[in-house]
Amino acid sequence: MDSFSLLMQGLSAAMDPMILLYALIGVTLGTAVGVLPGIGPALTVALLLPVTYGLDPAGSLIMFAGIYYGGMYGGSTTSILLNTPGESASIVTAIEGNQMARQGRGGPALATAAIGSFVAGLIATLLLAFLAPQVVKLALTLGPREYFALMVLAFVTVSATFGDSALRGLTSLFIGLALACVGIDGLTGAARLTYGVPQLMDGIETTTLAVALFAIGEALAVAAMLTPPDGMHKITGSVRMTATDWRRSWKAWLRGTFIGFPIGSMPAGGADVASFLSYAAERKLTRHPEEFGKGAIEGVAGPEAANNAAAAGTLVPLLTLGLPTTATAAIMLAGFQQFGLQPGPLLFVMNAELVWTLIASLLIANLMLVVLNLPLIGLWIKLLSIPRPWLYGGILLFATLGTIGVNPSPVELGMLILFGLMGYGMRLYGYPIAPVVVGLILGPMAEQQLRRALSIAQGDWTTLVATPVSATLLGISAVFLIVPMLMRLRGRGRVLSQVAGDAD
Amino acid sequence: MSQGISPERRPPNRSRGAAFIIAAGLAGIAALILVDAAGLKQDGGYAGVGPGDVPRIIAYGLLVLSVLTVVSGLKGDLPRPPRQAPAPVFWILGGLLGQVAFLHVVGFVISGALLFGMTARGFGQRPLWKAVAVGIGLALVIYGVFDQLLQLNLPAGPLERLIFGG
8 A cells, every 4th residue: 555545544543533632632732841941842751651651552652742743833932932942953943033032023933933833844744654664665674783783873973973072972872871781681681780679670761761861950950050041022013924924934944844854864863953954054045144143034934844844854763763863752762662562664564553643643733733833822921931940840740750650669769869960960061961861772772783683693793884784874873973073173063062952 | 951051161170070070980880880791691692792792892982981081171171060059959859859758658749749849949939838838739639630540650648548538
């Protein structure tokens, strides 16, 4: 069956009222966490993982994807009105968007962000639907060594390519990899790094680590800040975009989409990278260069389209290869595993209905989001007036809720506090968070593929570069590792550090 | 999600201490891994790579990163964070530790309310008792929704038993 009819089947399954409800909960939560500074989609999915144990797998996964999409929409609101990105993929939006808000053009900025997100989400989800089956065909030809090479590539791009220091990125990654070793070895059953503590046998829970690093670490870092962030800019005037706004926006939306989708779908960094590249492109191509830095609408339209397209793109490697390229995708992978599903080419064979319902739901979720974010924008702005003590008190209460609900042992809660302190320290000294989470989830998978590949080759390490595909992938990884280092040495590192993504 | 801190570069001598501490931490983790790996049975099978080998590679990587961290600390490349206010950090940590200590004694609602209250206090909310009172209300709602409706098993204390029975 071709993608089109599969997608139509998925659409009819996605129209089920329960599925629609899950999608609606997902996008609403996603928008809320996108709007609120301090919590992002990665953290929210991590918080909800334990809560969804007993729920319907398809519905839960649709909810998670809705949170991811919603976070991309909601983040722009905070960027524009507060000059504080609601999540990391909206950092660039703050540059022009906040300038527009200062000039009383906050309404059109919000509108171009929301409509751009819709256009991009729509096109990118359709691209996902038609591209995924092709990638699956390709993926079926890959063996353990190619998978291992792909994972190495993901490790490198997540940790060392962007950001302002390869050293700190790699350090974060290796901390994640080290934590991944804790527990029973999947191939031999040997207990590693447990030091006789039975609770460590199962390894370190993804949710515990992610919640600690994102929620507790962030709360500590924000609480310890001496200078409070900027105030909010009220929307004055109309939310409507003028004819000029439309004319200047639509090309930026399309360009953003076609920059964002490929970036998201390759293991080359996530939505934050895409939004930065889109901003750079708009700045180069604009006919109003004098407006950039002072509130150019293209600088909002492009990056907001790009980050949504990238979020959809991220689902390509996640669903077809089981390869997460961002922290949110990594935690969604943990979500699949929680339901006994392993993303990868086989998912499209064994659970075809679930996959296509998920993809179709994203189209519907996208429609819900544009409704939630344009006419109801006033509601979301009210969220920003929650006083910070209540907001962070609530975040911490929810952060511990998940861990307490699954495993209320002092060991688990102790780890939560310990990793929370680690997250605080990492924020202080500029260590990125995402590589730790990706390392924890992808580490054991990479080890398994490596040992499988070596088993097949009877312990011959040259097998790793014996096929053109694996050799090329490892070659690209080396380039992505070394070239940015050289750029930083030659003083060109500023570009890379601006693309630094730390969370989603 | 990064509303926090934008680290900036400062004169070298101030960031050395932190670099040494981080490097020591990395080396410590590496040592833990190496000691543990040495105690594992070398059971490589056809691959020739046993359960201890990949951790060992990671440990070597950590050692290299530890040395590089010292070097970058000496060169002053490590960003130095802006001045921090320590009191809020202790309020929040106190709330978290209190929750671990009292969770099974007083139940989810009261220990959670304390965490909520102390966090809010850390963010400047006064007085503490008012924040804790708000926390009790919120924790009760959460307990009701997640324990009663969604069947998440949250530890019950006297307050939960009084209100929800059982």
